[in-house]
Amino acid sequence: MPTFKAFFVSENADKSYSNQIIERSAADLPEGEVLIRVKYSSLNYKDALSATGNKGVTRNYPHTPGIDAAGIVEESATDQFSKGEKVLVTGFDLGMNTAGGFGQYIRVPARWVVKLPRGLRLKESMIFGTAGLTAALCIDKLLQNGLTPDKGKVIVTGATGGVGTLAVMILARLGFETVAVTGKPEGAAYLKNLGATEVLNRDAVNDHSGRPLLKGLYAGCVDTVGGAILATILKTMQYNGVVSICGLVQSAELPTTVYPFILRGVSMFGIDSSECDIEWRKKMWKNLAGKWKPTKIEQIARTVTLKGLSKEIKKILKGGQIGRVIVRL
Structure with missing residues (x-):
């Protein structure tokens, strides 16, 4: 199984929380039908809460946050998806209690996965997220x-x-x-x-x-x-x-x-996007890739790597984020 880098949050003995970038094995990921090589994620307020020990978001640590992920199918146990196919995952339990998009690989149930619609690039899908x-x-x-x-x-x-x-x-x-x-x-x-x-x-x-x-x-x-x-x-x-x-x-x-x-x-x-009906979800992604897609979508986003996440997490918790922060993995 491949090894990969992940943003890893741990609970310390004094009940504080710290993070580091570690090397993990895909064999350690949870069960699921689809293994995805993550290319991009995005930073949301819920991710910042998970990264700082909010037990209302994430119950158990250590943990990798990231409620959004876009990438390429590495393995699929279902014929719904093929190796090499571009896909995205948002919501459900990703990044909450299931290892999330701040790692270079995720493994998730097939019902969470949406094929990247025509007209949308992987990075653009995470500007939306x-x-x-x-x-x-x-x-x-x-x-x-x-x-x-x-x-x-x-x-x-x-x-x-x-x-x-x-x-x-x-x-x-x-x-x-x-x-x-x-x-x-x-x-x-x-x-x-x-x-x-x-x-x-x-x-x-x-x-x-x-x-x-x-x-x-x-x-x-x-x-x-x-x-x-x-x-x-x-x-x-x-x-x-x-x-x-x-x-x-x-x-x-x-x-x-x-x-x-x-x-x-x-x-x-x-409105709850986390558990919304999959067909409604697919319809919205199709709209975002087509007739609803803003012409200035790239203007609202900044891109960071895993190394830059800690600074951005502090900023979003203080209400200082404007627009979207994209994580390139």
């Missing part, structure tokens, strides 16, 4: 429920993060007038360059009036932050507005009332 898939699922849910560009503005929260950035880009690609919300004033020019028609500071969507409804401003929303910001946006949705929610960067709490739902017919949908 879990963040892009989540953004696509959020937007598709809005479209399924009647949102069209002529209905009005779409607001995106946490817009300099991975999901938010890609949501802004995809919505712009689809012709929507998009309002981006960020707590990083320095991100305004960046977001407008990616297609946002307006950029708001998060304080502008954090209502303290106590009123159950505000002026209807938005036809749709992709929310990644939760908390008071989501509650404020719900108050400002237009009649029959649609909201997709996928994160809790601000808070898991939602201090709201039923008024937006029963007086304006607002609909809110929860």
Whole structure:
């Protein structure tokens, strides 16, 4: 079996956590039908939590994080995939309790694997990664429920993060007038360059009036932050507005009332990309490789090696990451 390099996180005797790049054998990987030589991964907030000992993400250590991976099939115990085929894996248990994409090889169940769609390179698939898939699922849910560009503005929260950035880009690609919300004033020019028609500071969507409804401003929303910001946006949705929610960067709490739902017919949908239906997943990857693919996709990504991961993990935990960090293996 081949040996390979992996970013390895260990729990120390004093309950602290440390990481190093080690040499592993593919024989040590968990069971699964498909062995993949990983070419690219990406850094997500969940990876940073796993890399620093968050037991809500990863129960047992030592461990290799990386919830995203793209590469080439080395071995397959099923005729669904062939040696040499380009594939990608996002979500499920990858990088959580199954050795993940921060290693040069992964072994996973066949049902986790998606063939790389035509029109997408391996590196591009990781610029999207879990963040892009989540953004696509959020937007598709809005479209399924009647949102069209002529209905009005779409607001995106946490817009300099991975999901938010890609949501802004995809919505712009689809012709929507998009309002981006960020707590990083320095991100305004960046977001407008990616297609946002307006950029708001998060304080502008954090209502303290106590009123159950505000002026209807938005036809749709992709929310990644939760908390008071989501509650404020719900108050400002237009009649029959649609909201997709996928994160809790601000808070898991939602201090709201039923008024937006029963007086304006607002609909809110929860999005989970980790365990979503495989056919919906494949459809979204096809869209991301085709008609939804932003023209400036490379502009939002920086590439690091395994040696550069520790620095980037510290940065994302402090809220300092803008766009996407790609890991070249």
